[in-house]
Amino acid sequence: MKINGNEIRPGNVLEHNGGLWAVVKTNAVKPGKGGAFNQVEMKNLIDGTKLNERFRASETVERIRLEQKDFQFLYEQGEALVFMDLESYEQLELQKDFVGDRRAFLQDGMMVTVELYDERPIGIALPDHVTLAIAEADPVVKGQTAASSYKPAILENGVRIMVPPFISSGERVVVDTNELTYLRRAD
Known part of the structure; x- marks a missing residue:
C-alpha cells in the first residue's frame, strides 16, 4: 500500500531501498524556505541498522502489512527454540538470538505472536x-x-x-x- 511521505508514523513498516524498515520516530519539519518534509528515523528489521531519511509530502513509499500469527512455545533444541502454529500444527524453529534476552521468560506452552513477512519471521512478541x-x-x-x-x-x-x-x-x-x-x- 503506497502512502505519502507526510503520512509516515512511528510503528509503520516500510519497504525502502530494498529493505524492510520499522519507523521509530518521525518529525514534521516546515522550513521557512522550501517545501515541508518528514524527518524519519528507521530501524532495519533484518539486520538492526538505523537510518535517518527525509521524505517530502509528494514522495510515496510502500507501507508493508506484516502478518501476525499466534504460536505456542514447545521446547528448546540446541541453539533453536521450537514453536507450533495452533491452526496448521506446523512447527517453526527460531534461533535463540532472534528472541534475545527475553528468551529466559519463555515457558512451556506459552503463547507468543510472531510477525511474518512473506512467510519469513521478522519479529516476536512475548506476553507483556x-x-x-x-x-x-x-x-x-x-x-x-x-x-x-x-x-x-x-x-x-x-x-x-x-x-x-x-x-x-x-x-x-x-x-x-x-x-x-x-x-x-x-x-
Missing part, C-alpha cells in the same frame, strides 16, 4: 507480563521502609530484578517482560 517465583532475595534490612528502596532478587529463570524489601524467596511475582521490572505480587 509473566508470573515467576523468586529463587533468591536478600533479607529485609531492619529499619528500612518499604518506600525507600528496592533490593536485588534472582528469579527462578536466573534473571536479576529489583523488588521491594517485603518480597522474600519463594514468593511468586508478576514481571514485565519488556522492561524486566517487578510489577506486583502474584495472586
Whole structure:
C-alpha cells in the first residue's frame, strides 16, 4: 500500500531501498524556505541498522502489512527454540538470538505472536507480563521502609530484578517482560 511521505508514523513498516524498515520516530519539519518534509528515523528489521531519511509530502513509499500469527512455545533444541502454529500444527524453529534476552521468560506452552513477512519471521512478541517465583532475595534490612528502596532478587529463570524489601524467596511475582521490572505480587 503506497502512502505519502507526510503520512509516515512511528510503528509503520516500510519497504525502502530494498529493505524492510520499522519507523521509530518521525518529525514534521516546515522550513521557512522550501517545501515541508518528514524527518524519519528507521530501524532495519533484518539486520538492526538505523537510518535517518527525509521524505517530502509528494514522495510515496510502500507501507508493508506484516502478518501476525499466534504460536505456542514447545521446547528448546540446541541453539533453536521450537514453536507450533495452533491452526496448521506446523512447527517453526527460531534461533535463540532472534528472541534475545527475553528468551529466559519463555515457558512451556506459552503463547507468543510472531510477525511474518512473506512467510519469513521478522519479529516476536512475548506476553507483556509473566508470573515467576523468586529463587533468591536478600533479607529485609531492619529499619528500612518499604518506600525507600528496592533490593536485588534472582528469579527462578536466573534473571536479576529489583523488588521491594517485603518480597522474600519463594514468593511468586508478576514481571514485565519488556522492561524486566517487578510489577506486583502474584495472586
